[in-house]
Amino acid sequence: MNREAPTAARAHAWGRIYFAVQAVAGLAWWVGVFLSPAIRTATLGSLDPVAVAAFDIPLFVIGSGVAAFGVRAAAVVAAGWTGVVAVTLAIYGTITTEAGWGVLIMLAAAACSVVALFFVVQGRVPTELIVRGPFAFRPASNRHSTAANVGATMGQLILFWGFFLVVLPSAIWWIEQRWNVSLPFPSAAPPAGFVVLVLASSLGIASAVTMSSAGGGTPLPSAMPNRLVIAGPYKWVRNPMAVAGISQGAAVGLMLGSWLVVAYAVIGSLLWNYAVRPHEEADLERRFGTEVQRYRDSVRCWIPRW
Structure with a gap:
């Protein structure tokens, strides 16, 4: 029996359900736009709602409604x-500092619409495309020494942390201010965020050093460890570097007082868990077989087992 067929059918159904919900929500939003000046200002700014509705209602609301019946062309539109x-x-x-909440709503709708489109058209999301090319899983060269692997790992941490914990959160914080969608944070948030950042960074460094020294590789998919690592933090949780990275992102959000940065960390955790982790674990199982299965049965993915 083909197990993929029921899975594809369920995904197809969920895609249609999403488009149905989006059609109803879009219609309700347009009713609110024309009845409430506050909703109109928050989501459209100074744009003429009649001119926008002339395109959006047929293409977004009606298009989503037709897509809910499984019409692929409507889903694409x-x-x-x-x-x-x-x-x-x-x-x-960004230019006018208006309609910030409308931007967030439409960005979320666009992301969800793409997922629903894949569900309707293919019955699945082709997440395997993420781990191709330079991001394909490949073991590190055995010619590199432990010191070289540790050094390469530290260099990767500096680059990745600099981008994902400094550059990207700073840009998100600036956009949050520019779009006027910031929310108040308690005064205890920044110091609490700093404590979490220190603890999470310590976990990240310990995990990276353990992986590169005990595994003979680096955290990068293109130079993965040659041995299954179950030492150090990996004895308590299967993905301590992911736990550390997500905690770091949320901590930076608390320090900046930015709910969008916290949301960025949460979204990143969902993408990693549902799009990347299955492929990573499948690759480990192909290379290490029953050893990985025993490890997966005894150590949880997210919650430490002491």
């Missing part, structure tokens, strides 16, 4: 139009 609106509104909001 609805998802494509949602992406165009999200990008256009983001540019408008």
Whole structure:
């Protein structure tokens, strides 16, 4: 029996359900736009709602409604139009500092529409595309010494932390201020964030050093360890570097007082868990067989087992 067929059928159904919900939500939003000046200002700024509705209602609301019946062309139109609106509104909001909440709503709708489109058209999301090319899983060269692997890992940490914990959160914080969508944080948030950042960074460094020294490789997919690592933090949780990275992102969000940065960390955790982790674990199982299965049965992915 082909197990993929029921899975694809369920995904197809979920995609149709999403487009149905999006059609109803879009219609409700347009009713709110025309009845409430507050909703209109928060989501459209100074844009003429009649001119926008002339395109958005047929392409977004009606298109999503037709896609809910499984019409693939309608799903393509609805998802494509949602992406165009999200990008256009983001540019408008960044220039004018208006319609910030509308930008966030449309960005979320665009992302969900793309997933729903894949569900309707293919019955799945082709997450395997993430781990191809330079991100394909490949073992590190055995010619490198332990010191070389540790040094390469430290260099990777500096680059990745600099981008994902400094550059990207700073840009998100600036956008949050520019779009006027910031929310108040308690005064205890920054010091609490600093403590979490220190602890999470310590866990990240310990995990990286353990992986590179005991595993004979680096955290990068293109130079993965040659041995299964179950030492150090890996004795308590299967993915301590992911736990550390997500905690670091949330901690930076607390320090900046930015709920969007915290959301960025949460979204990153979901993407890693559902899009990357299955492929990583499948690769480990191909290379290490029953050893990985025993390890997976005894050590949890996210919650430490002491």
